[in-house]
Amino acid sequence: xxxxxxxxxxxxxxxxxxxxxxxxxxxxxxxxxxxxxxxxxxxxxxxxxxxxxxxxxxxxxxxxxxxxxxxxxxxxxxxxxxxxxxxxxxxxxxxxxxxxxxxxxxxxxxxxxxxxxxxxxxxxxxxxxxxxxxxxxxxxxxxxxxxxxxxxxxxxxxxxxxxxxxxxxxxxxxxxxxxxxxxxxxxxxxxxxxxxxxxxxxxxxxxxxxxxxxxxxxxxxxxxxxxxxxxxxxxxxxxxxxxxxxxxxxxxxxxxxxxxxxxxxxxxxxxxxxxxxxxxxxxxxxxxxxxxxxxxxxxxxxxxxxxxxxxxxxxxxxxxxxx
Amino acid sequence: xxxxxxxxxxxxxxxxxxxxxxxxxxxxxxxxxxxxxxxxxxxxxxxxxxxxxxxxxxxxxxxxxxxxxxxxxxxxxxxxxxxxxxxxxxxxxxxxxxxxxxxxxxxxxxxxxxxxxxxxxxxxxxxxxxxxxxxxxxxxxxxxxxxxxxxxxxxxxxxxxxxxxxxxxxxxxxxxxxxxxxxxxxxxxxxxxxxxxxxxxxxxxxxxxxxxxxxxxxxxxxxxxxxxxxxxxxxxx
Numbered sequence: 184x185x186x187x188x189x190x191x192x193x194x195x196x197x198x199x200x201x202x203x204x205x206x207x208x209x210x211x212x213x214x215x216x217x218x219x220x221x222x223x224x225x226x227x228x229x230x231x232x233x234x235x236x237x238x239x240x241x242x243x244x245x246x247x248x249x250x251x252x253x254x255x256x257x258x259x260x261x262x263x264x265x266x267x268x269x270x271x272x273x274x275x276x277x278x279x280x281x282x283x284x285x286x287x288x289x290x291x292x293x294x295x296x297x298x299x300x301x302x303x304x305x306x307x308x309x310x311x312x313x314x315x316x317x318x319x320x321x322x323x324x325x326x327x328x329x330x331x332x333x334x335x336x337x338x339x340x341x342x343x344x345x346x347x348x349x350x351x352x353x354x355x356x357x358x359x360x361x362x363x364x365x366x367x368x369x370x371x372x373x374x375x376x377x378x379x380x381x382x383x384x385x386x387x388x389x390x391x392x393x394x395x396x397x398x399x400x401x402x403x404x405x406x407x408x409x410x411x412x413x414x415x416x417x418x419x420x421x422x423x424x425x426x427x428x429x430x431x432x433x434x435x436x437x438x439x440x441x442x443x444x445x446x447x448x449x450x451x452x453x454x455x456x457x458x459x460x461x462x463x464x465x466x467x468x469x470x471x472x473x474x475x476x477x478x479x480x481x482x483x484x485x486x487x488x489x490x491x492x493x494x495x496x497x498x499x500x501x502x503x504x505x506x
Numbered sequence: 507x508x509x510x511x512x513x514x515x516x517x518x519x520x521x522x523x524x525x526x527x528x529x530x531x532x533x534x535x536x537x538x539x540x541x542x543x544x545x546x547x548x549x550x551x552x553x554x555x556x557x558x559x560x561x562x563x564x565x566x567x568x569x570x571x572x573x574x575x576x577x578x579x580x581x582x583x584x585x586x587x588x589x590x591x592x593x594x595x596x597x598x599x600x601x602x603x604x605x606x607x608x609x610x611x612x613x614x615x616x617x618x619x620x621x622x623x624x625x626x627x628x629x630x631x632x633x634x635x636x637x638x639x640x641x642x643x644x645x646x647x648x649x650x651x652x653x654x655x656x657x658x659x660x661x662x663x664x665x666x667x668x669x670x671x672x673x674x675x676x677x678x679x680x681x682x683x684x685x686x687x688x689x690x691x692x693x694x695x696x697x698x699x700x701x702x703x704x705x706x707x708x709x710x711x712x713x714x715x716x717x718x719x720x721x722x723x724x725x726x727x728x729x730x731x732x733x734x735x736x737x738x739x740x741x742x743x
Contacts, residue, residue, distance in 0.1 A: 228587075231591045232590075232591060233587055233590055233591050233741070234741060235741060253593045253595070254593075256591055256592060256593040257593050259591070261587075261588070261591045263584065263587045263588060263591075265584060267583050267584035267585040267587060267588055268585065268588075269520075269585060271520060271523055271524065272516075272520075276519075280512065280516050281588075281592070283509075283512040284509060284512060284513075284589075284592045284593075284594060285592060285593070286593065331588065
């Protein structure tokens with residue numbers, strides 16, 4: 184669906200996107216993650232034909248963004264960051280206007296507008312569609328931006344920071360909507376909120392300092408986190424010090440911290456590598472006849488991965504700048 | 507070109523709900539009518555000529571104010587992004603903006619027909635002359651508007667667009683007239699061919715000089731072309 188080869192973009196002397204290549208297949212919901220200034224928006228703007236690349240090839244649904252720009256635009260629905268809208272227009276007016284721009288014949292326009300309005304929860308309560316856009320809440324405006332992008336039922340949706348500036352309720356609403364849309368459209372969305380991306384997307388790409396530093400499913404990426412994992416357990420049955428030394432002796436455990444919580448001891452075991460030591464912990468607890476009320480394995484959260492991978496890239500970029 | 511009409515309709519409705527357009531329109535009409543009546547009192551001639559001459563000059567200020575937001579506001583608010591990622595060409599965008607403004611301008615112009623009222627009652631106006639005058643106003647308006655649109659494509663700041671447009675128009679409308687009178691050859695020759703008021707005066711006197719038609723039509727075409735190219739070039743940076 185989206186095929187990017189050796190995409191590079193210079194803004195004057197600043198290299199915003201540095202020779203990136205990736206493919207997005209049909210049915211994926213791709214989260215495009217990266218720190219601010221990494222090149223996310225730039226890449227998305229190139230995909231939607233808003234700005235041209237400095238070099239490289241980008242094709243969407245087989246159409247080249249440079250030579251077949253109009254075709255690409257017919258196949259893509261784009262929601263820019265900060266959803267720009269015309270504040271003096273009414274909701275229904277705007278959607279009808281954009282439906283006309285999208286070559287939807289006049290007799291079908293009203294039905295299409297109704298369809299996307301329902302899909303994006305814009306038409307409740309009844310009179311919302313007649314209100315001026317300038318008066319509406321941020322959450323509503325962002326759903327409106329999304330509705331705009333859906334009018335012509337494009338196979339590909341490009342969303343630049345779709346949940347930015349929304350409150351938790353609105354974020355959840357948007358997330359549900361995107362997941363539903365994922366069933367019928369291929370989606371690429373950008374964000375710097377990891378939790379969002381983890382929950383909404385089935386594929387993640389991380390971009391930092393203009394380069395793609397990760398490209399895979401969330402599970403695959405989590406496994407790549409370097410560094411020790413941890414097991415957290417809350418145990419009762421012996422004095423804290425005894426518990427700590429008992430667990431210290433376990434295979435693969437590098438260090439144990441314990442703290443008293445009520446009558447229980449909260450233990451944090453630093454483990455080697457990524458091995459999951461929970462089974463051993465449980466075995467030890469049952470052998471000794473202790474009580475266990477929480478057992479968790481943490482290690483390789485996506486956040487750790489993100490920080491590691493973007494840190495390296497930022498350091499390299501800083502070095503390059505200094506040269 | 508149907509998309510150009512869709513865009514034009516949106517611009518036009520935008521003008522009718524915006525206070526800016528009403529204020530500028532009202533101001534323009536008030537000053538034009540005032541100038542007209544002043545001349546009527548002094549000259550006593552049953553013609554609309556002072557109206558046309560007055561409007562032609564007032565438009566140097568009014569048209570840039572009307573057109574300043576056309577592209578500048580889109581650049582500034584970011585709506586240009588949603589516009590340019592739909593399957594419309596740059597040409598359709600510029601033509602749409604042009605048609606939208608021109609239609610608003612024609613409405614303003616049409617309202618000045620009311621000023622013929624007193625002349626009809628108290629005098630015997632020559633309708634042919636009046637018709638020519640209006641034709642001249644339409645052609646002039648088209649040229650002014652295209653300059654305004656061009657200036658608007660250059661910047662995201664509306665004020666700058668207005669000032670640039672006023673500058674360009676003042677150059678051709680006022681400065682050329684001055685050069686013709688106090689300048690030296692060959693500048694006077696050049697200026698005489700570029701002098702907007704000279705071409706316009708024919709129309710306001712009721713003379714249809716095809717040189718004037720060619721002048722205004724080609725000026726309009728030139729600035730619309732430049733606008734399309736400037737819009738295109740914004741994407742290549």
